[in-house]
Amino acid sequence: MTGWDLFTIICSIFLGSSGVILLYVFLRDAYRDRMANKKNVKQ
Amino acid sequence: MSHYVPNIDYLIIFLYLVMLVSIGIYSYKKDTSYEDFILAGRGMTTPMLISTMVSTYYGLDILFGSSEMAFNDGLMAFFGYALSTLVFYLFIAYYMADKLRSANFISLPEILEKAYGRKTSSIGAISSMVYCLPTTSLFALGRVSEFVFGVDAHYGAFILGGIALAYTLLGGLKAVAITDTIQFSLMCITVAVGVPLLVYEIGGFVAIQELVPTGHFKLFGTVPPWLLIAYASSSLAVLIDPSLYQRIFAARSARQARNAILTSTVIWTTFDWLVVAGGIAALAAVTSGILSSNVHPNDAFLIAVTYALPIGLSGIFLAGVIATAMSTIDGYTLVAGSNISYDMYRPLVNPEATDAQLVKATKIGIVIAWTLGYIIAFQFDRIMALLIFVTTVITSTVFVPVLMALFYRGKKTSLAGLLSCGAGLASVLIFYVGMSQIGDYNQTWGTYIFSFSIGGNTFSIWQEYALFFCLPISLLGFFVGNIFGSKIEEASLEGEAL
Numbered sequence: 001m002t003g004w005d006l007f008t009i010i011c012s013i014f015l016g017s018s019g020v021i022l023l024y025v026f027l028r029d030a031y032r033d034r035m036a037n038k039k040n041v042k043q
Numbered sequence: 044m045s046h047y048v049p050n051i052d053y054l055i056i057f058l059y060l061v062m063l064v065s066i067g068i069y070s071y072k073k074d075t076s077y078e079d080f081i082l083a084g085r086g087m088t089t090p091m092l093i094s095t096m097v098s099t100y101y102g103l104d105i106l107f108g109s110s111e112m113a114f115n116d117g118l119m120a121f122f123g124y125a126l127s128t129l130v131f132y133l134f135i136a137y138y139m140a141d142k143l144r145s146a147n148f149i150s151l152p153e154i155l156e157k158a159y160g161r162k163t164s165s166i167g168a169i170s171s172m173v174y175c176l177p178t179t180s181l182f183a184l185g186r187v188s189e190f191v192f193g194v195d196a197h198y199g200a201f202i203l204g205g206i207a208l209a210y211t212l213l214g215g216l217k218a219v220a221i222t223d224t225i226q227f228s229l230m231c232i233t234v235a236v237g238v239p240l241l242v243y244e245i246g247g248f249v250a251i252q253e254l255v256p257t258g259h260f261k262l263f264g265t266v267p268p269w270l271l272i273a274y275a276s277s278s279l280a281v282l283i284d285p286s287l288y289q290r291i292f293a294a295r296s297a298r299q300a301r302n303a304i305l306t307s308t309v310i311w312t313t314f315d316w317l318v319v320a321g322g323i324a325a326l327a328a329v330t331s332g333i334l335s336s337n338v339h340p341n342d343a344f345l346i347a348v349t350y351a352l353p354i355g356l357s358g359i360f361l362a363g364v365i366a367t368a369m370s371t372i373d374g375y376t377l378v379a380g381s382n383i384s385y386d387m388y389r390p391l392v393n394p395e396a397t398d399a400q401l402v403k404a405t406k407i408g409i410v411i412a413w414t415l416g417y418i419i420a421f422q423f424d425r426i427m428a429l430l431i432f433v434t435t436v437i438t439s440t441v442f443v444p445v446l447m448a449l450f451y452r453g454k455k456t457s458l459a460g461l462l463s464c465g466a467g468l469a470s471v472l473i474f475y476v477g478m479s480q481i482g483d484y485n486q487t488w489g490t491y492i493f494s495f496s497i498g499g500n501t502f503s504i505w506q507e508y509a510l511f512f513c514l515p516i517s518l519l520g521f522f523v524g525n526i527f528g529s530k531i532e533e534a535s536l537e538g539e540a541l
Contacts, residue, residue, distance in 0.1 A: 004248040011313035012235040019231025026090040
């Protein structure tokens with residue numbers, strides 16, 4: 001394994017996890033906003 | 044239909060396209076204000092801001108451009124081209140984001156309007172609109188359509204680009220940001236899985252180094268030094284990218300904008316490397332006979348990664364590739380539409396325009412920008428040539444006046460802005476037309492080159508060198524205008540207006 005292989009693996013791990021984390025945080029925020037809006041409408 | 048793409052992948056792509064239109068319908072609000080439509084009410088969350096920044100900048104033009112460059116020239120695509128862009132992003136994060144966000148602007152030409160007046164901002168709006176026309180993305184989307192669906196590039200770009208147009212018209216920046224987040228996540232995950240699999244399939248970088256020319260593993264390759272500098276200089280456009288500015292204006296605060304740019308920069312770096320690694324690996328796959336030898340350098344990355352991924356994931360990857368183009372089309376078309384409405388229609392036709400009129404004008408502008416982009420997209424043979432042209436136009440026109448407005452504390456006159464913008468734009472057009480007349484078309488590099496001899500030495504000027512001449516002309520225009528123009532009221536971007 002060369003340094004380029006290692007760099008590729010590190011970049012892949014970082015990029016893949018960035019995608020998953022951003023999607024998770026986005027969906028969580030969207031769900032919270034929706035719940036907050038529903039609550040406001042009820043009040 | 045392509046023999047590289049299994050049937051189940053078509054189902055995944057279809058479901059994905061249906062989802063995009065649904066988001067546009069979900070985000071649609073009948074009585075929206077202009078600021079809601081164009082800046083999502085300046086209330087975007089950090090994940091949305093990061094996603095929309097990364098995915099809008101990282102379109103198929105970059106994906107194909109970088110991988111094409113890596114396929115042809117190797118590591119130079121990363122060290123000579125991509126990294127220079129990232130340095131400029133750091134500059135924006137630390138030195139520009141605060142100034143831009145705290146001044147509460149709506150668009151890039153508005154900076155010129157406040158600093159130099161409406162004539163300058165109109166020229167800036169034209170060049171910003173040209174830069175934001177979805178030319179390169181529609182061109183690349185056409186090529187993807189040919190590969191994935193086997194349809195003519197013109198029809199593919201029309202249908203898929205039309206879907207991006209539809210949800211942008213319906214939901215404005217909010218729909219763009221939501222779709223961008225999903226598109227960006229898909230692309231990150233599939234590239235992160237696909238490229239290592241491709242490298243592993245070939246036998247790692249040890250095997251790749253044996254299969255590609257040795258020049259591919261030189262950090263700056265074998266490309267002529269001036270062309271390398273020209274590619275790196277095109278990254279200057281990042282400092283005045285209207286779409287990036289729009290994201291900064293849409294942030295909740297300057298701090299949020301800076302953090303989003305910094306996070307995006309790290310993501311861009313990793314993404315850039317994986318695309319470059321994929322491009323080099325694709326060449327190795329062709330050399331070793333894994334892929335057909337008549338693969339076009341533009342398509343090599345796409346074909347190689349699709350080949351390496353298992354069924355299902357390859358469908359998500361292709362959906363992500365289509366998404367990458369669509370996220371650039373929607374983001375830039377929205378900005379081009381706002382250039383037409385907010386920076387041309389409002390100051391020149393209807394200064395008292397209401398919010399409803401501006402939103403309507405923006406939607407008409409979006410359709411005009413998309414149509415113009417579609418017409419221009421197929422006039423060029425190479426993505427890089429088209430990309431360099433549009434970045435040269437905007438850099439030569441607004442780079443000097445915008446940077447001077449933000450950082451130069453000395454005397455500034457309306458004439459300085461006007462001459463800087465006008466001379467820069469005119470010089471680009473003259474240079475490109477002139478080179479196509481006196482230069483010789485080079486098939487290998489796909490560009491016009493003008494060669495001449497002085498004292499026995501031969502010199503060559505490439506069409507890509509336009510910025511070396513046009514940017515100094517724009518700077519000269521600024522100083523000449525400052526000498527002969529009358530001083531405008533002292534203003535500063537630190538406060539509310541210039």
